[in-house]
Amino acid sequence: MADVTASDGALRRFLHGLPGVDPVGLEARAAALGTRSIKTTAKAYAIDLAISMIDLTTLEGADTPGKVRALCAKALLPDPTDRDTPRTAAVCVYPDMVATAAAAVAGTDVKVASVATAFPAGRAALPVKLADTADAVAAGADEIDMVIDRGAFLAGRYLSVFEEIKAVKETCRRPDGTAARLKVIFETGELSTYDNIRRASWLGMLAGADFIKTSTGKVAVNATPANTLLMLEAVRDFRAATGVQVGVKPAGGIRTTKDALKFLVLVNETVGEEWLSNHWFRFGASSLLNDLLMQRQKLSTGRYSGPDYVTVD
Numbered sequence: 001m002a003d004v005t006a007s008d009g010a011l012r013r014f015l016h017g018l019p020g021v022d023p024v025g026l027e028a029r030a031a032a033l034g035t036r037s038i039k040t041t042a043k044a045y046a047i048d049l050a051i052s053m054i055d056l057t058t059l060e061g062a063d064t065p066g067k068v069r070a071l072c073a074k075a076l077l078p079d080p081t082d083r084d085t086p087r088t089a090a091v092c093v094y095p096d097m098v099a100t101a102a103a104a105v106a107g108t109d110v111k112v113a114s115v116a117t118a119f120p121a122g123r124a125a126l127p128v129k130l131a132d133t134a135d136a137v138a139a140g141a142d143e144i145d146m147v148i149d150r151g152a153f154l155a156g157r158y159l160s161v162f163e164e165i166k167a168v169k170e171t172c173r174r175p176d177g178t179a180a181r182l183k184v185i186f187e188t189g190e191l192s193t194y195d196n197i198r199r200a201s202w203l204g205m206l207a208g209a210d211f212i213k214t215s216t217g218k219v220a221v222n223a224t225p226a227n228t229l230l231m232l233e234a235v236r237d238f239r240a241a242t243g244v245q246v247g248v249k250p251a252g253g254i255r256t257t258k259d260a261l262k263f264l265v266l267v268n269e270t271v272g273e274e275w276l277s278n279h280w281f282r283f284g285a286s287s288l289l290n291d292l293l294m295q296r297q298k299l300s301t302g303r304y305s306g307p308d309y310v311t312v313d
Helices: 008-016 023-033 040-052 065-076 095-105 126-138 150-154 158-171 194-206 225-242 257-270 288-301
Strands: 054-057 090-093 111-116 143-147 181-185 211-213 247-249 283-285
Touching: 008 158, 008 194, 023 225, 023 257, 040 054, 040 257, 040 288, 054 065, 054 288, 065 090, 065 095, 090 095, 095 111, 095 126, 111 126, 126 143, 126 158, 143 158, 150 158, 150 194, 158 181, 158 194, 194 211, 194 225, 211 225, 225 247, 225 257, 257 288, 283 288
Parallel strands: 054 090, 054 283, 090 111, 111 143, 143 181, 181 211, 211 247
Antiparallel strands: none
């Protein structure tokens, strides 16, 4: 694929040569897969799997060290009444809260993810974005969630976006040779068309993304079954073409167990069991965990406990 990114023209020809997306067909398939029913034991397994895939997130201006430590405690022990409840995959915070989060989850398998590159708008010069990333990695971030320059992408400056992702990817490397995994956020609600989402998916993967992610959760349209299905198809096709496996992270607007199970069906039916782990699929969410915990309690006790029995984030 090296020739594809050799020049702006070559990259443009490749991205615009990708097959066009049939919006009606895409949305119909996503809707049809969403009608699949998951019962009893399979449902219990799926709920635990969904919990283990959550990036438990707080990205507010009012975040404090105490709030971040409380979030980490919930990630480590989501249901204090049942210690068999899986931990979440990660906690996701702003760069200045990474050190606090890293100390709180030290010695566990819960990762620390940090948004960077002038999240959520991405409106900053490249040196600022790289400094933002470097600070988060130095503070102990295991994963970086970067936002692309949507303005550059929509203006057709694909090579500029490609080079920016590559530069952030390089900044994720630590002096000891290890690296934070890179999740590339497209903000699909601002890309206007499914064709653009497909192009952005391939652009991100060509530049070295470890994950491609739908959204910041800060705009009106975030993760949907249709845009996530499209991105799953992209990672499937990318692996077929290159042998490289890339993860997918829908984020924003996924609030209920029913929603989460629909997304897991999309994963299973589109890319298969190899992606059904938190190494390759994540949910960017905060309120989703509470609903999963309530449904889990109902399956084990036969009673629906209600929201008063879970912590408010």
